[in-house]
Amino acid sequence: MDGVNDLAVRCEGLRKRYADVVAVDDLTVHVRRGEFFGLLGPNGAGKTTTIEILEGLLAPDAGEVEVLGLRWKRDQRELRERLGIQLQETQLPEKLTVEETLRLFRSFYPRGRTIEELLQVVELEGKRSSRVGKLSGGQKQRLSLACALAGKPDLLFLDEPTTGLDPQSRRQLWDTLKRFRDEGGTMVLTTHYMDEAEILCDRVAIIDHGRVIALGTPTELIGALAAPQVVVRNGTLEDVFMSLTGRHLRDE
């Protein structure tokens, strides 16, 4: 890519507080180009606030954010065209068909994939004329992912992409994301599912109370937890989180 800057996301000393809570507290995260990076933590840990700051939807109280070597204040337009974003719980218009929805989102981007390619990527060719309101949860989520991919993004931000989906739909979505990785895409995703982070992510930052409490590959994190006598891979990221905080990830 640039050669000079091999970081897709560089954020340093991020802080954000709402009226009475500190949502993000001195958070520093570096994401390399071509990497799948996971922000793992329980609800309320500050994952969504963090990713929305990276997406340029929220302004931090303090800290520096650089995405693809660009700044939100200066390069908003270019960034919007080069990023793919999937928010938590966006409900696309129910009366539009799958194809109409993709045409709408595709029209916002000067460059990108064709509608046919998008339908193929998320395996919705058979549903092109169905109303969004008639889709299953997994199909809606894949359509939402296709909207995020419409501009052929260099970097994809996903906020809890598989929350509420059945196991088969989750696997189908993961397959789509793995294909995006094979094409050289970079991704930052938030999740509170440790299996999702283990399967998809090259590196994971475990977040609690707005801070990074552990950072590494899933194997490293589990390995660091397991004492030498314990066989590696017996543990999960859930165990890592519990040993760090004394709580379960899914609590709260």
Place this chain on the structure above:
Amino acid sequence: MSDPAKRPSVSLSEPQASGEGRRGGVYHPLIELTLARVREFIREPEAIFWTFGFPIVISLALALAFPSDATRPVVVGVVPGAATERVRAALAADGVTVRDVAVGGEQRALREGDVHLIVEGADPPTYRFDPAREESRVARLVVDQALKRAAGRIDPWRAREEPVSIAGSRYIDWFIPGVVGLGLMGNGMWGVGFPITQARMRNLLKRFVASPMHKRHYLLAHMFARLLGLAPEVVLPLAFGALVFGMPVNGSFAAIFVVSLTGALTFAALGLLLASRVRTFEAISGLMNLAMLPMWILSGVFFSAANFPAAMQPIVQALPLTALIDALRAVVLDGASLVAVRGELLLLASWGVVPFFIALRLFSWR
């Protein structure tokens, strides 16, 4: 509107290999956003009824309830008894409809409008009626004349009567431009305010600003979608009035178009303003009703705004719906030019421009 699903799919018009083509074979975002809004609207049967069916239903109902031809009968009640038989005969001979009213039922019959006046006794009779009701005052004149003539009164002379019926002066003629104005207000405010509130509630506005969509395209698309709805909203009730009731359309189509367009954009801007921050249906419904109810009552849709006391007239006349309806009636019925209604148009437009810029400042995309 043709079924958008029947358009040829992209693959037919766009070689699939060129994945990098300018906008990938889709329209300009402004067109896609407008299409999306129009599609959402036409796929909502309830919205279609309120927009296009309601003006026609209400016009029909009012035309039936308030027929404006001269044959509207005078209905007089008599309490059966020997004394009133002469009265009954005299009135029936004069073509007045006479109904029996049971003893004790007089108040109710008058209140419900079953009869317009009740005659009691004969020498001389007593008239019981509510002088505040116009039809009762008419009935009193008709009955009085009939009974006095029957009693032998000789009129000194009889005036020669020349009945004229001026098309355009009937209630239904006057009402239809009003219902057009009412529709432009309701559809403008709901048609913009509701979908924006819904999009905000569903996180869709936030999703849009996370993409490279231009905010002005989104807001403009709502305005354009309103313009597409404008033609049927105005033409249907006017054509219905002209064809079914023979309502005259004296104004030029250009003048009617300009007045309607100004009204549509003004109320769309007001809808935008009301929806600029709300995030629940309860809130937007409350705001809409708060804004529209006074105009339903005060702006002279169903009865002339001139009925309100002079002290209230400054408020009545300052309302955008009053200005729109006055201009529509002047243009449609009197054939007034745009120059003649420039005062109303200016007032109306300022109700659009000022809220539009306030809305742009207040508008929340989250």
